[in-house]
Amino acid sequence: MKFKTIVVVNDFSFVNGGAGQVAISSAIGLLAKGYRVILFTAVGPVDENLAKQGIEVVCLNQYDILHDPNRMRAIIQGVWNVKAKVVFEKLLRTLNRTETIIHFHAWSKGLSSSLFSVTKKQGFKTVVTLHDFFLYCPNGGFYDYPHNKICTKNPLGLSCIFCNCDARGYIQKIWRCIRQVIQNKMLYQIDGTLFLSISDLSTSIFKKYYPNKKALLFRVNNPVALLPLFERIHVENNNAYLFVARLSLEKGIDLFCEAVSQLGLEGYVLGDGYLLDTYKKKYPMIKFIGWVTGVEKENYIKMAKAFIFPSKWYETFGLSVAEMQSCGIPCIVPDKNAAAEQIIDGETGFIFQIGSLESLKDKIVCMEKMKMEDLARMSQQAFEYSLRENYSMETHLENITKLYDSNF
Structure with missing residues (x-):
């Protein structure tokens, strides 16, 4: 085993959707294979299965940015989560970078892209699973919500910036664009990031919009918790x-x-x-x-x-x-x-x-x-x-x- 420690990065400490399901279930699976696994998150409560399995969890106990009652704090945290950056730095200083992988699943709803500046500074190997389209699109879905249709505009191009595609209004869209610019600046500086695509469509969009055409990209099926019926329904x-x-x-x-x-x-x-x-x-x-x-x-x-x-x-x-x-x-x-x-x-x-x-x-x-x-x-x-x-x-x-x- 070349690497001994996997730091799994995910906004939430519990399953709240597909990305969370993969992050938490794979963390449990990696622990069973003999890795030391640390789950780094912003939002609690911590899934009780994690403690039972013996996974180390670092949870900041913050609000996700959508439900934070302090909207100014949410605006700032969504762009640059200072607390997450500071705690992440302290954590990584305790780890051997030659034996550790940082595996990102989701960061846009709580942790922010401030974590990428830490992995860059400390030289850790970085893996990103492409669960959504936040790597390129400011609203994460290539979707024009007011017009209820797929958006084909070039992300952060002029037509994109001036398009009111956000479900919560144009001010929110501009905030998302600012966040996207900062995220891109951080992520593009990390050399050798390994990206994992979960579908052919995800692969094609990455190849079309990610600027580094030499970036490492591999197609890996997400695990699916298949229904335990074990036979065909008639x-x-x-x-x-x-x-x-x-x-x-x-x-x-x-x-x-x-x-x-x-x-x-x-x-x-x-x-x-x-x-x-x-x-x-x-x-x-x-x-x-x-x-x-x-x-x-x-x-x-x-x-x-x-x-x-x-x-x-x-x-x-x-x-x-x-x-x-x-x-x-x-x-x-x-x-x-x-x-x-x-x-x-x-x-x-x-x-x-x-x-x-x-x-x-x-x-x-x-x-x-x-x-x-x-x-x-x-x-x-x-x-x-x-x-x-x-x-x-x-x-x-x-x-x-x-x-x-x-x-x-």
């Missing part, structure tokens, strides 16, 4: 269409509800968000369950005929699509979206035109017209595809530790 006997995500327009909840309602089909929404009450009233025929986990979530999944993933932005992977295919549920996903990489159109699921209600309805109608034996075949092919892809944690850890040792 979707050919089911009628329900599922939506599983937060209830926001960029996630396409409006497309799902409108398509299912217009076609008179059975729909279930598993998730929460600011649109919950509005959409409950607007679509009374759809069952809004709220956010569910564990056995309760599995029970709804067992009722599914198909999973609709109508996201209107790029995504970097499409975790829920991988989960659904692991138990043989065909998925209907948009093109221009990383989730489409997991679908063989017409064989393991369907691909529709992103943002198009009519295109989505057409694909649902195609599924409704399928004979039972054809739907069963599609389900089986989705199930087998998931087995071939191997999203296991063991494979993920093997891949990243090989990259650690072979590139530094």
Whole structure:
């Protein structure tokens, strides 16, 4: 083992999304493989599993910048978190830089890019997993929120700077641009950073927008906590269409509800968000369950005929699509979206035109017209595809530790 210590950097000390899930689960996995693992975070509370596993956690117990009641503090911290920088410096001084990897997962919601100045100054090997698009795009999603569409402008170009694309207004957009300039200055100064892409789309965007064309970039599947059902669900006997995500327009909840309602089909929404009450009233025929986990979530999944993933932005992977295919549920996903990489159109699921209600309805109608034996075949092919892809944690850890040792 060439390296002995891995410092995992993540905004949150608990699982609050895909990046957090990978950061924390991989930290636990690396510890099991014999590494010393230190999780460096801004926001608590600390996941109780970390203490049980014996992982060292440095948590600053700060607010994330969105929920900090002191807005001036949030504005400053989001650009340059002084406390994070000072504590990170003290931590790294206790470590041997020839035996240590700093692995960044997420830093934009609490820690800030001030940490990159520390890794540069002290000469530590740095790895960055590309869970989102904050490496290039000021709002992190290449998405124009007021117009509810994908943004194709050149990040930090004049057309980008003068575009009011932010969900919270133009002042917020300008703040994001300032933050982006500072982050880029810090990150671009670090030589030999190893970047990990989690989809082909993420790879292509990195190659298009990251200025150092010689930067080290490798494609590594994220680990997926596949549903523990261990067998194909017989979707050919089911009628329900599922939506599983937060209830926001960029996630396409409006497309799902409108398509299912217009076609008179059975729909279930598993998730929460600011649109919950509005959409409950607007679509009374759809069952809004709220956010569910564990056995309760599995029970709804067992009722599914198909999973609709109508996201209107790029995504970097499409975790829920991988989960659904692991138990043989065909998925209907948009093109221009990383989730489409997991679908063989017409064989393991369907691909529709992103943002198009009519295109989505057409694909649902195609599924409704399928004979039972054809739907069963599609389900089986989705199930087998998931087995071939191997999203296991063991494979993920093997891949990243090989990259650690072979590139530094």
